[in-house]
Amino acid sequence: MRFELTTDQRDFAASLESLLAAADTVAAARAWADGDHDAGLKLWQRLAEQGVTMLATEATPVEVCIAFEALGRHAVPGPWVESAAYLPVALGREVEGIGTVAAPRALDADIADEVYVAVDSALHTATAGAAYVSVDRSRHLFDVTPGGTVEHGDLAAAYDLAVLATAAQLLGAGERVLADAVTYVKQRKQFGREIGSYQAIKHHLADVRIALDFARPLVFGAALDPTPRSVSAAKVACADAAYLASRTGLQVHGAIGYTQEFDLSVWITRIRALVTAWGTPAEHRARILSTLVGA
Amino acid sequence: MDLELSNSELAFQAEARAWLAENVPAEPLPSLDTPEGFELHRQWEAKLSAARWSVVSWPEEYHGRAASLVEWIIFEEEYYRAGAPLRVGQNGIFLLSPILFEHGTQEQQDRFLPSMATGDKVWAQCWSEPEAGSDLASLKSTARRDDDRGGWVLNGQKIWCSRAALAHWGFGLFRSDPEALKHAGLTYFLFPLDADGVTVRPIAQLDGEAGFAEVFFDDVFVPDADVLGAPGDGWRVAMSTAGNERGLSLRSPGRFTAAADRLLALYDETPEGPNRTAATDGVVDAWIKAEAYRLYTWGTVSRLKDGGDIGAAGSVNKVWWSELDVALHETALDLLGPDAELESTWLDGYTFSLSGPIYAGTNEIQRNIIAERILGLPREPKGLQR
Numbered sequence A: 001m002r003f004e005l006t007t008d009q010r011d012f013a014a015s016l017e018s019l020l021a022a023a024d025t026v027a028a029a030r031a032w033a034d035g036d037h038d039a040g041l042k043l044w045q046r047l048a049e050q051g052v053t054m055l056a057t058e059a060t061p062v063e064v065c066i067a068f069e070a071l072g073r074h075a076v077p078g079p080w081v082e083s084a085a086y087l088p089v090a091l092g093r094e095v096e097g098i099g100t101v102a103a104p105r106a107l108d109a110d111i112a113d114e115v116y117v118a119v120d121s122a123l124h125t126a127t128a129g130a131a132y133v134s135v136d137r138s139r140h141l142f143d144v145t146p147g148g149t150v151e152h153g154d155l156a157a158a159y160d161l162a163v164l165a166t167a168a169q170l171l172g173a174g175e176r177v178l179a180d181a182v183t184y185v186k187q188r189k190q191f192g193r194e195i196g197s198y199q200a201i202k203h204h205l206a207d208v209r210i211a212l213d214f215a216r217p218l219v220f221g222a223a224l225d226p227t228p229r230s231v232s233a234a235k236v237a238c239a240d241a242a243y244l245a246s247r248t249g250l251q252v253h254g255a256i257g258y259t260q261e262f263d264l265s266v267w268i269t270r271i272r273a274l275v276t277a278w279g280t281p282a283e284h285r286a287r288i289l290s291t292l293v294g295a
Numbered sequence B: 001m002d003l004e005l006s007n008s009e010l011a012f013q014a015e016a017r018a019w020l021a022e023n024v025p026a027e028p029l030p031s032l033d034t035p036e037g038f039e040l041h042r043q044w045e046a047k048l049s050a051a052r053w054s055v056v057s058w059p060e061e062y063h064g065r066a067a068s069l070v071e072w073i074i075f076e077e078e079y080y081r082a083g084a085p086l087r088v089g090q091n092g093i094f095l096l097s098p099i100l101f102e103h104g105t106q107e108q109q110d111r112f113l114p115s116m117a118t119g120d121k122v123w124a125q126c127w128s129e130p131e132a133g134s135d136l137a138s139l140k141s142t143a144r145r146d147d148d149r150g151g152w153v154l155n156g157q158k159i160w161c162s163r164a165a166l167a168h169w170g171f172g173l174f175r176s177d178p179e180a181l182k183h184a185g186l187t188y189f190l191f192p193l194d195a196d197g198v199t200v201r202p203i204a205q206l207d208g209e210a211g212f213a214e215v216f217f218d219d220v221f222v223p224d225a226d227v228l229g230a231p232g233d234g235w236r237v238a239m240s241t242a243g244n245e246r247g248l249s250l251r252s253p254g255r256f257t258a259a260a261d262r263l264l265a266l267y268d269e270t271p272e273g274p275n276r277t278a279a280t281d282g283v284v285d286a287w288i289k290a291e292a293y294r295l296y297t298w299g300t301v302s303r304l305k306d307g308g309d310i311g312a313a314g315s316v317n318k319v320w321w322s323e324l325d326v327a328l329h330e331t332a333l334d335l336l337g338p339d340a341e342l343e344s345t346w347l348d349g350y351t352f353s354l355s356g357p358i359y360a361g362t363n364e365i366q367r368n369i370i371a372e373r374i375l376g377l378p379r380e381p382k383g384l385q386r
């Protein structure tokens, strides 16, 4: 038993981190929101070169979670969960280019090379219809109309990996909000003191630390043994922890946090959207419960 | 002890309800932070005012009905129940006008109140500065005496001024005596937002709309006639608005009881399933909290009628309504399930609710006030003051 990342896994995490930290991912997300996909697509290409799009078929869910945590930490835009978690398992192959799938609406179907929808445990190609605006302006969502069926693998396992990847993304986003909030409260002064020296602020942020610390083991535990129950538990815990991070992050920033131009807004809106993406917390709790009682 | 409304209050309620039922726009107006929505909201204010519903508690000579506090609360309850538009004039009507009535000269009252009541002139509150948020008294914008012209010259920067992107006039505090200690030496000014030397830069909020703005002052001349209260007395004058904002006037119970009713309707139309089941307690709690706020407010009103003042209880009030508002909207999003992230009036309400624990004095500051002034706990040490 050693419930820690291996050296190779750590190195992988570090290499993704340095790639993403050097890329202006927030600018890419903002441009993506405005319908300008260039920077986001370049980023997609570079991450694909690092192997992120083949992790679901070639590596283990642990590597998938490492990658998605990094994507969440850096607010990378695009249908990553769909293209690099769900579809590779559903299709039994890596997606060349960008794929998406309705869940229940298809993310970024306007720019995807392949669009799918699962209907009654069969996988269909699909065409995009009406567009919707999300609280996260970088998430362009579309209704889809199913076309013909395609050969598919284990759709339940595909769903579970998508849920887990979403959980990992939330974990990364929550960590980022906490880190930025901590930096901010050390530097912002009111009443002649750093606001981080007020106990009210300390306790708010300490609660976020605790929530994230107990969400993480559920993510990696589920990565080692992905079952409907384990991935749902990870999703619930990460949604709660990341949401707490976003509420707290906003509160300790004060009014500046409530502006669109301040980058915190990118994570606040992303977290709000991911909380209900790939199953709401209530749906996942119900799924967990059904495996624990009355079976 | 009773909660009975008098016959005249019941008549007032019936009249308000009937008028609103006739006149509230069937379709919600576009957001008041867009130019189009701003104009439509002003037209709505004009319509309200023509029927003398825009400032019910003001004296009749200023378009009001001299309504009592009880009647004002009744009106607000009816207003939100009817789903009427947000009040674009709220900062002037609810935050500035009480000060104008208390500290303004007759000339100022005659000059400013009528156009405020009709929505012709919309006011923005310009208090915060980049470095002076919670610690408002540390504000640095200055007012320099200009005896030749009989007035003051303003310099500096204000920020987060709601509605300022489109509003006509602003009110704010400036440091008129650089030698005086923190809270002393501040003066309360009224100024047109298109005055020479004023630059307004709209700031987009979380939802992308320019709900507030930064206002820069570069040698802006303000005549003595536009000073509110005595020079140097601005802090005391302003604090009467802060009490109002946290206390009753900014967020009356009607707003939340109406929202709780809409939440119940949403619950009713949500299909059976985990999202609905999980939201059940939240739905009922929203109703309970709104009901508690409604009753609590009748208590506050009764004490005010007996000559009491709100004082630090305004902080208790503010924490309650702002947290109730967040919880209520979170529950609505829970009910919406996978659609929660999509644009909707619930999502708009949710996003706005997130700012409630920040504006009108953050909830951390309110809790400090509750702990120190109501519970009598020792103060937290502060840093070096200027």
Ligand SMILES: Cc1cc2nc3c(=O)[nH]c(=O)nc-3n(C[C@H](O)[C@H](O)[C@H](O)COP(=O)(O)OP(=O)(O)OC[C@H]3O[C@@H](n4cnc5c(N)ncnc54)[C@H](O)[C@@H]3O)c2cc1C
Residues within 6 Å of the ligand: A188, A189, A190, A191, A195, A198, A199, A200, A201, A251, A252, A253, A254, A255, A256, A258, B124, B125, B126, B127, B128, B130, B132, B133, B134, B135, B159, B160, B161, B162, B163, B212, B355, B358, B359, B360, B361, B362, B363, B364, B365, B368
């Ligand atoms: C939607 C919105 C509308 C607004 N409208 C207006 C307006 O019309 N006019 C106007 O002038 N201003 C307006 N404001 C600004 C508002 O008044 C300020 O945001 C508020 O006073 C807090 O100041 P700040 O944002 O600088 O945060 P800061 O004061 O920097 O606070 C940051 C964090 O530190 C905490 N903190 C600070 N001091 C302490 C302490 N002593 N103990 C514990 N915690 C502390 C705060 O609670 C907060 O969590 C608005 C703000 C918002 C969000």
